[in-house]
Amino acid sequence: MTTTFADLGVPTNLLAVLDAAGITVPTPIQAATLPDSLAGKDLLGRGRTGSGKTYAFALPVVARLAASGRRTSPRRPRALVLAPTRELVSQIEATLRPLAEAAGLRTHTVFGGVGQGPQVSALKRGVDILIACPGRLEDLIGQGHCDLAAVEVTVLDEADHMADLGFLPAVRRLLGQTPKGGQRMLFSATLDNAIDVLVKRFLEHPVVHEADSAQSPIAAMDHHVLHVTRDLRLPVLVDLASAPGRTVVFTRTKHGAKALARQLNRSGVPTVDLHGNLSQGARTRNMDAFHSGRATTLVATDIAARGIHVDDVALVVHADPPAEHKAYLHRSGRTARAGAAGTVITLMTDDQRSDVRALTRAAGVRPTTTKLAATNHPVLQELAPGARELPGGLVIDGADASGAGRPGRSGGGGRRGPKRPAGQGQRSKQTAKSSSKPSGQGGQGGQGSRRRSGGSGSGASGSRRRTGSGGGHSAASFSGRR
The missing domain is CATH 3.40.50.300 (P-loop containing nucleotide triphosphate hydrolases)
Structure with a gap:
């Protein structure tokens, strides 16, 4: 029997968004991780690029925020997604936005190379899901425009690429500012010693799933x-x-x-x-x-x-x-x-x-x-x-x-x-x-x-x-x- 997103526990309003996009069959990484991530468990997902990792974390991020029922306050995002490049941040937001809108949530992106004015204004109004590159986010936090104390779910995407680009010190500082009781998910194509340090320090009893490894x-x-x-x-x-x-x-x-x-x-x-x-x-x-x-x-x-x-x-x-x-x-x-x-x-x-x-x-x-x-x-x-x-x-x-x-x-x-x-x-x-x-x-x-x-x-x-x-x-x- 073919597993469906409904079988995995995806809420009905999000199923409608997937159906409208023609997405009906979960990829292996989605089928493996969604039951645990929707349940709020810390998670380490290993899968090659193109394996469907974005939906694997986008769906639980939206579902968990909608279920918690908390309200957004200025400068205090409720979920944080960290990614290594501007292009990936933008593409993650494009995937997340329709899901977030279906749940009445707001998304915004933060990265360098553009003026920070619109980013500051959005944070001031209140952002439910913030998708960010580490460097610009640290700058905005240092200027008092953002506070991670209210983050309920944190996602680190392309963790090994973060390490390749030298972002891990900034990532550690940012993860250290999120509440210890929050859910944390880390997705990576490979798992080396640098990534293992992040897992041991910030993920509590994580479940590990692997599909379509980059090494295969x-x-x-x-x-x-x-x-x-x-x-x-x-x-x-x-x-x-x-x-x-x-x-x-x-x-x-x-x-x-x-x-x-x-x-x-x-x-x-x-x-x-x-x-x-x-x-x-x-x-x-x-x-x-x-x-x-x-x-x-x-x-x-x-x-x-x-x-x-x-x-x-x-x-x-x-x-x-x-x-x-x-x-x-x-x-x-x-x-x-x-x-x-x-x-x-x-x-x-x-x-x-x-x-x-x-x-x-x-x-x-x-x-x-x-x-x-x-x-x-x-x-x-x-x-x-x-x-x-x-x-x-x-x-x-x-x-x-x-x-x-x-x-x-x-x-x-x-x-x-x-x-x-x-x-x-x-x-x-x-x-x-x-x-x-x-x-x-x-x-x-x-x-x-x-x-x-x-x-x-x-x-x-x-x-x-x-x-x-x-x-x-x-x-x-x-x-x-x-």
């Missing part, structure tokens, strides 16, 4: 290594990214991400970038373009490996192999989310062979390696099926998505690519009729596919078949300062 890549994710010359890297990336569907490309450095996004736009691939040098406004605009389908490719540094939740990414490309296996697994987790299939490709040059071999061995994957001499190799069509089309580089506010001014015209550059509804990016060998998919939980709802084309009203001048090998650009140097 799922079978639906295919891993490939393309052995290429340096000159062939950009043409191969243009070929892969010009196939139907959403693609996420990773570089090691901020400079490399910006340069590669610019080159892809100039080659006609609608592309945005995401890295630490972008302002919060630029991050938001670029992610909105990627979510909406105006941009079909996202070029990112490791900031996006754990902070970006886009459910229908069919292809992840490591343009620069990461430095260690945990980063490889978390980058790769941008695809094959919540049961969907996905493909992971690593580009490897001669001097990277030993590093990539050690990397994949440590990650526990056995990739298929193919040596390429040109972009007409049949493996590219196999890995990214569909007609190659170059609708034109993306333009946002009169500049390309890297902020570098209007891109060149190779492949229609300077014009917006097609607008596609979110959820219509799954690769297929033939164009299929599109079907809308509710946001929230990948793999639960219809998924369609659409070829890239310059549809009327999209600002594109029509589609363009790919005939060259990257617009004549030389290979990108995907390196530079972090």
Whole structure:
């Protein structure tokens, strides 16, 4: 028998929100943790990114606050969710908000990179559920704008990524300001010594559940290594990214991400970038373009490996192999989310062979390696099926998505690519009729596919078949300062 959210004890008003979003079947991490978290127990949930952890804590947070019946007072949130990046904070809030509204609760986000005025005003009015990055929250507490003494439920999401980014001292200070009798939940893809210290200090008799560990890549994710010359890297990336569907490309450095996004736009691939040098406004605009389908490719540094939740990414490309296996697994987790299939490709040059071999061995994957001499190799069509089309580089506010001014015209550059509804990016060998998919939980709802084309009203001048090998650009140097 299939377990339902009702079987797990989710309140009726929250079930209606899930049904409206097309979410009907709990993922393994949700099915494992919800009975205990809804009962108010401290909990440690271990699961890979894309396993459905956000709903695993969002549902009990809302249900527990609604059941307690306490009123919100100014500057004193009733629940606290800590996350490592601005993007993840925003996406958690997007998941929580409909649930909170159904229960008559208010949510708000707190993170740096933007003015604190709206955050201070919201706290002054009263916030039931505060979703925050540790640094800005500590600043607001130090200024007297926030007090954690009334927190009933505390959640720490992506705890291991917090440790990687050096946030654990701030996290310990913040958790120490929450009441000892409150419920605490910690979610992490891995559990190392640093996380174990948090568990032992702040969780009382926690129940432990594990599903889809990051150390166990799922079978639906295919891993490939393309052995290429340096000159062939950009043409191969243009070929892969010009196939139907959403693609996420990773570089090691901020400079490399910006340069590669610019080159892809100039080659006609609608592309945005995401890295630490972008302002919060630029991050938001670029992610909105990627979510909406105006941009079909996202070029990112490791900031996006754990902070970006886009459910229908069919292809992840490591343009620069990461430095260690945990980063490889978390980058790769941008695809094959919540049961969907996905493909992971690593580009490897001669001097990277030993590093990539050690990397994949440590990650526990056995990739298929193919040596390429040109972009007409049949493996590219196999890995990214569909007609190659170059609708034109993306333009946002009169500049390309890297902020570098209007891109060149190779492949229609300077014009917006097609607008596609979110959820219509799954690769297929033939164009299929599109079907809308509710946001929230990948793999639960219809998924369609659409070829890239310059549809009327999209600002594109029509589609363009790919005939060259990257617009004549030389290979990108995907390196530079972090």
